[in-house]
Amino acid sequence: MHKRTVVWNNSLMFPVVFAILLAVLVMSLIIGCARTENDEKKIIRFITWKPNQPAVWEEIYTLFEAEHPDIRVIREVGPHSSTAFHDLLAQKLKNHSPDVDVFFMDVIWPPEFGSAGWALPLDELFPPREQKNFLNGPILANSYKDNIYGVPLFIDSGMLYYRKDLLKRYGFNPPETWPKMVKQAREIVFEESKRKEMFGFSGQFKQYEGLVCNMMEYILSNGGRILNPQTEKCEIAEKPAVDAVRFVRNEIIGKIAPKGVLTYQEPESIAIFIQGKAVFHRNWPYAWEMSNNPERSKIEGMAGITKLPRFSGNKSYATLGGWQLGISSYSKNREAAWTFVRFLTSEKIQKHLALKAGLAPTRKALYKDTEIIQAYPQFSDMKTVFLTARPRPRTPLYPAVSNVLQRYFHKVISDPTSDIEKEACAASQEIDRIISLQDSAPDNSAVSMTETREELGIETKDAISERTSE
Amino acid sequence: MKLSKLIFCGITFVIVFMSLLPFVWFVNTSLKTQAEVTAIPPKLASSGSLHFYRSTIEEHDLLHYVKNSVIVAGATTCITLFISILSAYVLARLRLKYKGVIMGSLLLVSMFPQISIAGPVWKIMQSLGWLNTYQGLIIPYVTLTLPLGIWILTGFFRELPKELEDAARIDGCNRIQTLYKIVVPLAAPGIFTAAILVFIYAWNEFFFALLIMTQRKFQTLPIGIALFQGQYTLPWGEIAAASTVATVPLVLLVFFFQKRIVSGLSAGAVKG
Amino acid sequence: MVMKTKCSSITKERIFAASLLIPCFVFVCIFAFYPILYSFFLSLHRIILGLPSIGQPFIGLENYRELLHDRIALRSLITTFAFVSVSTFFEILFGLIIALVINRHFRGRGLVRAAILVPWAIPTVVSAQMWRFICNDNYGFLNYILFGADISKYRAWLADPFFAFAAIVTADVWKTSSFAALLILAGLQTIPDELYETAKIDGANAWQRFRRITLPLIKPAILIALLFRTIDAFRVFDLVFVMTQGGPADSTNVLQFYGYKKIFAEGFMGYGSTISVLVFITVFVLSLVYIRLIRTRLFTET
Incomplete structure (x- = not known):
């Protein structure tokens, strides 16, 4: 008997710890329950x-x-x-x-x-x-x-923002084509960076949805397409699309745009622009208000806004x-x-x-x-x-399609040694496969055809006729 | 002789320094002001401001996450220990066939990649209506920490002198009585060790919490920290403050009980 | 007569023992083994959460065939193996050094040990956020250490496929080297001091003593640490989720993350389960090796 009491004493720690744990648990449960809202609202x-x-x-x-x-x-x-x-x-x-x-x-x-x-x-x-x-x-x-x-x-x-003051100083008009934008950016940065840190361009190139938006604008403005509305086939491995992607890799990332844009979403990319560190900036309409907000922006009144550039012989497109x-x-x-x-x-x-x-x-x-x-x-x-403005492909499987696109774009623009044609082919096949899954749904196939068609082209025409009739 | 001692001291210093520096930097960040956090280039010194602690508590409901973590980790620890004590006693003391198989399969469970059971576990919880409930998260945690608890406790139970138990049984205690009157108190240090390790596991787990707790009311600290959102850039100050809060209990555990943790981890040589 | 009572008492004990194991059995079967089988079952079906209208058709091994042609999965597998081998290598290396240090007797050893354990105890999510902040292109400590106030040299580390991968490895090595150290330490402590004394008397220098005595004797411990770390590294997820979300250019898209994306973000429950099964099988094979290795201990103890 004596022995046993000793054992108990030596091991008081265990029950104590256990009790504390239990107490904490019970208490937090009580607190949790007591906080249920009995609001009438x-x-x-x-x-x-x-x-x-x-x-x-x-x-x-x-x-x-x-x-x-x-x-x-x-x-x-x-x-x-x-x-x-x-x-x-x-x-x-x-x-x-x-x-x-x-x-x-x-x-x-x-x-x-x-x-x-x-x-x-x-x-x-x-x-x-x-x-x-x-x-x-x-x-x-x-x-x-x-x-x-x-x-x-x-x-x-998507819109192109630019520094009115800088373009004026160097005698440029807002660029109509992407190559022109690159050329202007280079010249301005070359001069300006003697005085302070300066980049030519900022946009959203992180591996996320915004990357698809950005890249689509280059591809579509080079006459390329993501999906062919008639055949429902993916066309990112066609020449116009591949050329546009190559342009981004060779002329933009790490060239006129800092390499960091590969991790930028909207907030990071606009930060550079409103701090006065970028000549051109691609963003959504809200950036206008921010660029001219004296509390945040160092370039109040200096920002200009215009259509996104295009490649020569093609039309400008915005996502x-x-x-x-x-x-x-x-x-x-x-x-x-x-x-x-x-x-x-x-x-x-x-x-x-x-x-x-x-x-x-x-x-x-x-x-x-x-x-x-x-x-x-x-x-x-x-x-x-x-x-x-062009919508992105519309399908219930969009997240999967988008992931393939994000992956492909990010790979080829961040790794200069990657083979764009090869990657594009693979991504394109993958997207075709995903789209075909959707058609395996019995009641879905008919809809998806018309939907995809609407989405690429016809819809835009409708919108135009409606808008102009007003 | 002197030189070798110097080298040894140097290495020790470097190890300790590297172990602590990144985290100290983060704690330091949590004590800065917004302007200090976003200074480019970074400023080393912090002004010791508690601003971020206040704002995480007031705006981001930090205490709420703490509460959930305490509930989930606490309950997991209690349940896992209870079941582990029963099972470990069997495995250490009683006659049973296939003990090796049981120990082996427990070891196997402890190595399961979360992804290979995540989908089905999620589906089970969904059909039970247990998504966004404490039990919905506690149950997978218990399952995943059981091997750890059982392995550690089995080891501890085996080392206990058998004589006391025999004496108790002669005194008229049955098996269950012997277990909770003699074995459990004697193995208290071992149980405590297991408790610490299970608690740390449940406190830190992220994958299942991400899938099962989608309702803010039930989310645990790791989820809160991973998903902190801000206006223009990430709210690094708040993240650092919340991280410090999440880590302090663990650091205290480590400093007070490092011996136990070390013995627990190396005893099995199996995290389980 | 005596024999009979003894027999029945053994059976009774067995029944009693089994009944104590029931709770454990229930948990492990329902929430660990059943899900594994269920994953396999799911992987034989086409289940897309975004398209409930297609139902859950049985498609046999179709998903597995698809997996064979899935370049991203292959890439992800390679990335995972690269991550596992690189991080494990450094963890064992640093673990060994740390173990050798904390095995010595010196004042403040307890504190040093505690300090080393701190990274191990920190939640992975916290350490991920921490390293992400350290690698930040503007406010990060890393840039500051390397380039000081020269902002123009600051780099976006996580934007570079190589450095992003390196960052994840670093975060993992930082966090778990101490764990490897503990396992190795357990091995070190079994070496009797006399061995070293004798060697010293025989005139062996420190390196020789390490080569000839320490290394061979802690080999089993290193092996266990190695296998254990391998299996654990295979399950990396939190770091990737917080630091890189798999990017840039998929350089950190490890299998667990890819599977998570497929099942939960894209809703491909069937195909995603195929990845789960692949991960499971890989880890299972590794585990078997592991269990084999420590089996001797298991049996001597039982």
């Missing part, structure tokens, strides 16, 4: 990214909660990169996470989210007569088969971007969620976003709004850009 959770103008969005949320005192919006901020944002959001929706009511969708996701059943079809809430008030391109991007899965909030397309709002199929507050979506995409808010944050509206009427045109004269010019 309806709560909607909005998955968003960190906006570039947080203050502007803050105002909007406050306004919304003032107008709808019974609804509270809780925001959850996702990663900046579209690809990483997609992966996380998709994982949330796959897990049927109840903390998603409303979410942002990149322009390429609605087919996937609709097909997988994650996004709620909005046709009853957002009928065709409502859809008519929006630009055609974004509406099409949100439709898949016979349903619409999102409401477009703002439209994006269609933009963000939509979708509602989760697993949302328990659909009505409140729709109230929020309708509010954000209303004319009033879109105007606010256009004026304060430089985001291009998706409602047609706003392009005739004098206030907007006055504040952003380039919006009327940008109209032409929006008309030529």
